[in-house]
Every structure is written in C-alpha cells, then in structure tokens.
Amino acid sequence: MASLLLRGGKVPLRCSIGPDDPAMNLRDLRYLLAVAEHRHFGKAAESCRVSQPTLSVQLRKLEEELGIVLFERNSKQVVPTPICELLLSHARVAVAEIDAMAALARSAMDPLRGTLRLGIIPTLGPYLLPLVLAPLQEALPDLEIEPWEDVTATLLERLRGHELDAALIATEPDGTDLVTRPLFTEPFLAALPPDHPLAAQKRIGEDDLAPDVLVLADGHCLRDQALAACGLAGPLGGSLRAASLATLINMVAAGYGTTLIPGLAAGAAQDSGIVLRPLRQKASRTVRIAWRAAFPRRAAVEAVARVIAERLAPYAAAAERDDAALDRARGQGHLARHA
Amino acid sequence: MASLLLRGGKVPLRCSIGPDDPAMNLRDLRYLLAVAEHRHFGKAAESCRVSQPTLSVQLRKLEEELGIVLFERNSKQVVPTPICELLLSHARVAVAEIDAMAALARSAMDPLRGTLRLGIIPTLGPYLLPLVLAPLQEALPDLEIEPWEDVTATLLERLRGHELDAALIATEPDGTDLVTRPLFTEPFLAALPPDHPLAAQKRIGEDDLAPDVLVLADGHCLRDQALAACGLAGPLGGSLRAASLATLINMVAAGYGTTLIPGLAAGAAQDSGIVLRPLRQKASRTVRIAWRAAFPRRAAVEAVARVIAERLAPYAAAAERDDAALDRARGQGHLARHA
DNA sequence: CACAATGATTGGCAATGCCTATCGTGATCT
C-alpha cells in the first residue's frame, strides 16, 4: 500500500475502486481456449506462437485473477475443471465476437469501401445522378453510394447530424464545421414557351426574364439563384411556386411564364418542347460537394468528387465551345466572356 | 527490425507470424464502449477510472490497430462512425460474455460451492446416504452433492476420467493419482436365518459362516471382503451370487444360507426378520473417501469427509459400547477386544 | 480578450508480457 503514496498528486483513481480488478486480457482467453483445445501446454503455446513458460505463467495468472483452478494438471494429462468448461463457452463467444470485430474493421479499413450516404439537391439529383452513378460504380466498385435527395438546408442538417456523409449542393454552407470542394459550374439557361416573344433571340438577357419568371418553392437554392440572376429580391406577385423542376418546366411549356433551368436539366427540358437559350450574362451555379471537416473517410469523398468532376468535364468543355461559337457568330469575341 | 537481432537465440516466435496482430486488449473495448456511451472523453475516462490522456491514447492506439477511425472528434461532440457502431454491438457482446465469465468465476471461487459428484458403492449408498445427506446439506448449504452409485472399479474409472469428483469406497485404490482419507470403520455382522443353528450364539466365529455363506455378485468389494473374512478364496460351489445387498438379505431370510452384512445395513436387515450377531474376530471394513490427487477442490472433499466422519462417530461409539457390553457379559473383558 | 472546456501530446515510471535457461517430477527405455 506504500505505492499509494509514491506519487505527489492525487491517489491514483483506479485504487479507489473495489478489490475485484479482473484485468482479464483477451490474450489470456486465447491461451485458455488453446490449452482447453490441445490439453497440452506445449502444443497450446505453439498454436499461440508463444513459449510454453509464457503460456504457463499467463494461465496461472488468469487462474489467480479468477480465483479458481482452470485445469487439473497431471503428469500425463491436462483436464479442464467443470467450472472451466462453463467459462470456456463464454470465452469462445467473446473471442469470436472480437474476431468478428477485427474482420469487420479489416474489411472497412479501406476508405473506398462501404457505404457513402450522399445527399443531393432535387434540382440536381435527377439530372446528375444518371450521369455519374455508373462511372462511380466503375471507378469505386467497393463503394456503395446511397443517394438522399432533399433541399440544401435539410441536407446540411443531416450532414451535421451524421446522417449523411457528404452532400452535393450549389451553395457555400456557413460555418467551419463543413468544408466543400467545387466540382463543376453549371450554366443556367433561359426556358421559354415556344411562342414567347424572347424565343426569337439567340441569347437572352437575364433581366428580360424578370417580368414573368416562374420559380420553385421555398427552400430550393435554385429559387433564390434564379431570382438573383433576374435581379429580383423576391418573386413577383403572381409568380407560381413549383414544387419541382419538372413541374416548373411543364409550367413553362404550358405558357405560364419563363424560367431559368440549370444546364444539366436541358435534356429533360427540351423533351417537353420548350425553348432553351443561353443567357447573356452567363448566370450559373457552382455545384460543390460538402462534408464534415472531421469526417474520417475524406478519401472516399475526394474520390467521388474526382469521378464526378471528370465525368462533368466534357459537358463543361462543350458548354464553353457552344458558348464560344455563339459568341463568334455574334462577332463579340472574348469580351462578353468575361463581363 | 533491428530488434530481431538483439537476442542471441532464435528469432522470437511472434515475429514469424503475419503482420496482423490485433492485440485488442479487453480494456480497450471497455474504453471504446465508454466513449461511445458518454460521447465525451473526460466523462468516459472517469467512468473507466483512468485519466483522460490514458483513454485518449489507448483509443487512438485501438484506432490504429484496427486501421479505422472510431470516432469523429469535433470541438463540440464525439460521434461514433458508422463502422464503429457496427463494432460496438460486437464489443458489447464480448464484454458481456467476459463479465459473465468473471461473475461465474466469482460465484465458483468458493470451493464449498457448486456441485460435487460423489460416487458411492452400492453396499454403502442406501444405508449411508440417508444418514449424511441432511447433515451435509446443513453444514455445506452451497454444495450440492450429486451421488452416483456403482461398484468400486467403475467408480475409480469415472473418478480418473473426471466424471466424478470423489468417491466413497471400502478399499484402498492402487496408484498415486488418487488419494484417500479414511472416514469410519464399519463392523461386519453375521446374518442368519432365525432357525439357523448358529443363531443361538451371541457371537459368531467368522469361519463358522463359511459352509453356507452367500455373497454378492462379482465386482462388489463386499463379496471379496466377506469371503476373506470367512477364510475362503472363492465362493463354495453352490453359493448364490446376489446382485444387491437387499437381495442377499432376503436370501438369508428365506433360509438359503448365511452372510456377512456391513453394520450400517443392520437396520434394513433386521426389518426383514433375520438374526444379526457380532463376529468373534470383529471383521470390518474401513470406508474411505477417494479423490484425484490433483483435484482442485480438495477443500470441498475434506469438508464432506469431515461431516460424514462426524455424523458416523456416534455409530462407531455405540458399536464400541455394545461390543464392550457384550464382552463384559461374557466375562472376557478387554482381552478379546484386541485379539 | 481572457477564460473555460475539451481532446491531444509529452516525459517519466511502474507493471506487464515475453523470452531463454533451468528445475522437478513422473514415465519410459534400455
């Protein structure tokens, strides 16, 4: 008990608890099982890759810790006591569980393995996911992407609450707990009914859309971005508030007004028979991937980010080309590009 | 790797196995569970009775061992990763099993607790057990006696095979692996049909029984002891071989012959209406308790032995008294006592 | 900006675990 006073400070905490301190190292359990299996200290030691004295000593220690005799040693045989037999079944379960843990950990050790819960905003999901899921599957065969579609605020909430691992959004989140990486920039396009007066123009001025622009319901970032691009603080009195981009497009097709749609949705929009035109001031949004700064599988997020960015690169290049061609056709050269 | 060569002898064995050596101390699992439960290193450390740095370091070590991140540390919260959640359920089971082991061991630590498998020979069991089971139950309330009745050879075999913990026998077993302790000495009595010529004598000479002595079947030690007492090497031609002492007594009662019965069976014998007489040369057998020399619960065996010996002491004293009274009645004094 | 809270780091020390070498005791073989 003199050791209690060896240190200057407080009495070590662990001395304040009861006398029962079953250290019960896991290693000892393996030794126990080995001896029970082989009924021979030497063979058991060999199977545990330790020397026989080590196993002898550790087993004796275990017996002293437990306060019971585990094996009856005899010059010709080593037999587990009945109590030991009872303990063995528990030990087997415990060791199996721990082996299962190790196996699980080993299989999960690769950050590019497992499930990645990926949030995505609704104005992006239906158009981006079909493009990138197959390449992701190919590039990261062991990574299962679990998409979750919701508006930005909800995604960020779930991200912060560890219900998502990453999210594809089109805004910069507040706070330092989340970090982002831009993936690609998506131009907005003017969407017009075929018989709209502006439909005759090759290129539409953002402000010209303001009078009859239709926007999404609250919560969609696209709503705010579209309004901002048109120079509006809020929707005009009679503006409709569509619940989804598909609805919005159908509204436009039906002649209720105009709108801005993100470039990736162009295909779907054109199918509905509306007219799409580039914007004069090249309003756009940047899609980013966001994750918690502390998220341990950063490598998985970055791999996903890389695949998406690569997959989207041709689209971005094509957009540039089309844009440039359009510019040249109008004889405006590069000046407008950087307005 | 230089450490491989530090020692003179062989390369340490444990270096020859694979690189995966998940030490995975049980302590670490408790730390893991504590942090997962409290979601706070300080509180978890307190609940584990260790300092916070210790827990921090050990947990980091565990993470490195497993190759995965177990918790996402954040300035305001500590959240288990999804992989960790999977591991936790396994860890909980493992720790519970080990706690169960410790509890089992603790409850079994008292050698006077649990089950004692006690063999007993058939010529003793039916007469001794009713006398001693109640006192044993009272003296050793936590010890459950599990009696097993069989002939000596079988008992010893089962004892050596760890199927019995101790045995009550009336011979000295061979070999050094078993040890015995004498409990009491039981006189033999002559058992005669009431109309037998010898029935008139107060005391019977052992040799006089030889002509028509009946004995038990092979394997019963009483058979050999009875024959020896009567000076016979084997049974006479017409001798019956009864399967049990009760049968033997009934044989005698029916007039088929005489026999020797052990003192404790006197009560049962008298009920069947036969005549019992003390023997002139005081043939007797000593009942012993036998157990494996290496049996760890020697204390339990000795406690049982003590209780039985004490319980039998009055009988032995009474036998001595009766004997002495008989001697005095015959005017032989003490001389015959030590013949 | 000082302060409190919290997890990470550091340095030193005792305990643990392992090894080799040796011993003690039965069993086995000339």
Next chain:
DNA sequence: AGATCACGATAGGCATTGCCAATCATTGTG
C-alpha cells in the same frame, strides 16, 4: 536401477505497454 525423455513450473532479464501529471492546442463564450 539408472539414463533419458516429456512436460509443466520457476527464475532472471529485457522490451513494451499502460498509466499519470503536466502541458499544449483549439474552439466556443462571457
């Protein structure tokens, strides 16, 4: 019977581990 073998126990030495106190670094708060 004496030598030898098999096997578990013990002893001494050494590297590793685990723990603690003290301190640092970061972040949120009055």
